[in-house]
Amino acid sequence: MVAIEHLWSSLGATPMFWLAVTLAAYELGNTLQRACGGSTFASPVLTAIILVASIVGMTGTDYRVYFAATQLINFLLGPATVALAVPLARSARLVKENLLGVGLALLAGSVTSILSGIGLVWLFGGSRAVALSMAPKAATTPVAAAVSSQIGGIPALTAALAIVGGILAAVVGQKMLAKMNILDWRAHGLAAGVAGSGIAAAQVAARNELGAAFAAVGIGLNGALIGLVVSVVAQLWK
Amino acid sequence: MLNSHTSPSQMMIPAFLVLLACELAGDMLHQMFALPVPGPVIGMSILAAALVFRREEPTAKSVITDSLERTAESLIRHMGLLFVPAGVGLIAEVAVLRSEWLPIAAGLIGSTLLSLAVTGLVMHWSIRRRTAGRSPDTVRGLETS
Numbered sequence: 001m002v003a004i005e006h007l008w009s010s011l012g013a014t015p016m017f018w019l020a021v022t023l024a025a026y027e028l029g030n031t032l033q034r035a036c037g038g039s040t041f042a043s044p045v046l047t048a049i050i051l052v053a054s055i056v057g058m059t060g061t062d063y064r065v066y067f068a069a070t071q072l073i074n075f076l077l078g079p080a081t082v083a084l085a086v087p088l089a090r091s092a093r094l095v096k097e098n099l100l101g102v103g104l105a106l107l108a109g110s111v112t113s114i115l116s117g118i119g120l121v122w123l124f125g126g127s128r129a130v131a132l133s134m135a136p137k138a139a140t141t142p143v144a145a146a147v148s149s150q151i152g153g154i155p156a157l158t159a160a161l162a163i164v165g166g167i168l169a170a171v172v173g174q175k176m177l178a179k180m181n182i183l184d185w186r187a188h189g190l191a192a193g194v195a196g197s198g199i200a201a202a203q204v205a206a207r208n209e210l211g212a213a214f215a216a217v218g219i220g221l222n223g224a225l226i227g228l229v230v231s232v233v234a235q236l237w238k
Numbered sequence: 239m240l241n242s243h244t245s246p247s248q249m250m251i252p253a254f255l256v257l258l259a260c261e262l263a264g265d266m267l268h269q270m271f272a273l274p275v276p277g278p279v280i281g282m283s284i285l286a287a288a289l290v291f292r293r294e295e296p297t298a299k300s301v302i303t304d305s306l307e308r309t310a311e312s313l314i315r316h317m318g319l320l321f322v323p324a325g326v327g328l329i330a331e332v333a334v335l336r337s338e339w340l341p342i343a344a345g346l347i348g349s350t351l352l353s354l355a356v357t358g359l360v361m362h363w364s365i366r367r368r369t370a371g372r373s374p375d376t377v378r379g380l381e382t383s
Binding site: 022023025026043044045048049052053056057063066067070071073074076077078079080081082083084085086087088089092098100101102104105106108109110112113114116117118120121122123124125126127129130131134137138141142143145146147150154155156157159160161163164165168169172173176177180182184186187188190191192194195196198218220223224227228231232235 | 260261275281283284289309311314317319322328331334335338346348350351353354356357358359365
């Protein structure tokens with residue numbers, strides 16, 4: 001027992017251990033999703049977060065120690081967010097051809113998501129911090145978390161909301177829009193990108209190329225727009 | 239394409255340099271002008287504008303653009319992994335989740351469905367107005383699924 005405690009005290013202190021745990025949990029999440037036939041419910045990100053959080057909790061590790069150890073992974077979020085410019089630029093022609101429709105739908109969907117998110121949390125008696133964490137959650141996860149920390153939300157909560165919201169949009173999005181008699185792939189793709197970012201977009205992308213392109217447009221433009229709108233709303237609501 | 243003197247792994251360095259330079263420029267603009275948008279998002283806008291502007295010219299794809307596309311693709315493909323450290327931070331927020339689960343669930347479900355519907359509807363209307371009833375590429379088989 002003493003030997004195990006001794007081993008743990010040296011192991012838990014190196015960043016290598018937590019980096020390995022995080023990578024292993026994500027790989028396990030990928031394997032699980034493949035085993036479930038690629039089901040959207042089995043999001044590898046969600047699996048990895050639950051697994052790692054359980055291990056961090058069970059070992060009694062301070063979250064700050066874990067976060068400091070995995071700084072290397074977290075650092076890459078910045079360049080990865082910038083990299084979203086590449087698919088966005090590739091779909092620039094599509095935006096130009098549908099400028100008015102894309103612009104109006106994006107603005108309407110984005111503002112609806114932000115205001116209804118804040119409004120519903122407030123209506124059900126939630127706190128300001130939770131409402132501000134909800135506001136940017138439709139943006140792609142790194143953008144959502146960055147905006148959240150800037151306006152006084154809880155970044156970890158926003159990241160989780162962005163992921164779960166994406167899964168929700170992926171699961172119900174296509175059927176719901178079809179029931180509303182909306183059958184155009186451009187509308188489906190844009191709605192998935194705006195309301196559910198990457199996870200819902202992947203669902204549409206697997207079925208139609210035009211839908212995939214409009215989903216990419218939705219993710220990229222929505223990220224920039226949400227950053228702007230949420231900051232203005234947060235400044236007005238003090 | 240890549241020539242015989244440069245291997246794909248060598249080309250990752252200039253691509254990363256471009257991404258980091260854009261992020262740095264975004265961060266600097268963010269701090270200098272106290273902009274409300276986070277630095278990486280400004281960096282994304284700068285790079286997107288630069289790429290769109292470059293594409294206007296009918297020149298062949300440069301080596302750096304090619305490597306940038308590869309690097310961006312692999313970063314985006316594994317983006318899920320990059321959320322994990324931040325997402326694990328939820329364990330520090332268990333108290334909030336426990337006391338405010340109802341507003342959190344209501345806000346998440348309500349705003350996601352509303353936003354899906356509004357975006358889809360507005361896009362649908364604008365396409366219908368422009369094409370006057372003619373729909374060139376519609377979702378087939380969804381009505382029955």
